[in-house]
Amino acid sequence: MDDAFRKSVLQVVLGIPYGQTMSYGGVALEAGYPGYARHVGNLLAGLSEEDAPEVPWYRVINASRGISTYRRGIGDLQRKLLISEGVSFKGEKIAKEHFLG
Incomplete structure (x- = not known):
């Protein structure tokens, strides 16, 4: 994807509040790229070691409120990392109160 996509996605991810999560699709929609959930996942998976500590990539989960990075x-x-921010789970899913969409 292009630089504008990268900047938009990272801006949304950086804006996810502490203790909250958002789906890959939700990030894509907020960034202005509806339907680009997989591209969001690929971008986050490809973050450099230099970028990764600055970006709360771990706050982005799948639409079923589950973790896809296993x-x-x-x-x-x-x-x-999510638990350290106070995010609770119901089984394998993020509790609804910690999910922005």
């Missing part, structure tokens, strides 16, 4: 081997880290 297949990339960082699902446990994502869950731990």
Whole structure:
């Protein structure tokens, strides 16, 4: 994707409040790119080690309020980071009160 997409997506992700989550599709919609959920996931998965600590990538989850990063081997880290912000889970899903959409 182009630089405008990257900037828009990162701006939305940086704006997700502490202790809250948003879906990949929700981020795409807020960034002005409805239907680009997979592109959001690919962008976040490709963050450099330099960028990753500055971007709260772990606040972005799937539309079912679940963690999709287990297949990339960082699902446990994502869950731990969310719990450290006070995000609660109902089984494997983020509690509704922590989900912005």
